[in-house]
Amino acid sequence: MSDQSVRLQAGLNNVGSYQVSGIPFLTGGLTAPSASATPANAVPLVVQFPSVTQKIIIHNNCGSDYPLRVGFSANGVKGSNYWLVEAHQTNGKSNDRIELRVKADKIYLLGHDATHNTTDIYVAAELTGIQPGFVLTDAYSGSAGIG
Secondary structure, three states: OOOOEEEEOOOOOOOOOOOOOOOEEEEEEEEEEEEEOOOHHOOOOOEEEHHHOOEEEEEEOOOOOOOOEEEOOHHHOOOOOOOEEEEOOOOOOOOOEEOOOOOEEEEEEEEOOOOOEEEEEEEEEEEOOOOOOOOOOOOOOOOOOOO
């Protein structure tokens, strides 16, 4: 007994959307503004994905010692709910990349240094067929550990 009016579609809880290989997304040479002396006034760089992610990789290839804040809201990276990605070191002994297996349609990047921008950032992602904003909203306020 089947109902022709019921159609399967990609969604946040659709397992098949995450079992298949992701659609590639690559961008490089990004510059995140500095956190500034007053982080609350800083304006983070937003990387908007064309669809919901299943994995995100961020590489801070900045040759200087300028770490990068990564989060899921502007308030998160301006406050205390972010992941710190160290600057790339030529000796290869830094934590200059992060891999996140998350459902997101955007990320926020902000230089951790108060006076210098963090340059040469690369972002790679595996995308699903789920349209952005399907269920994800701007509810990530940067509070309660959701950065």
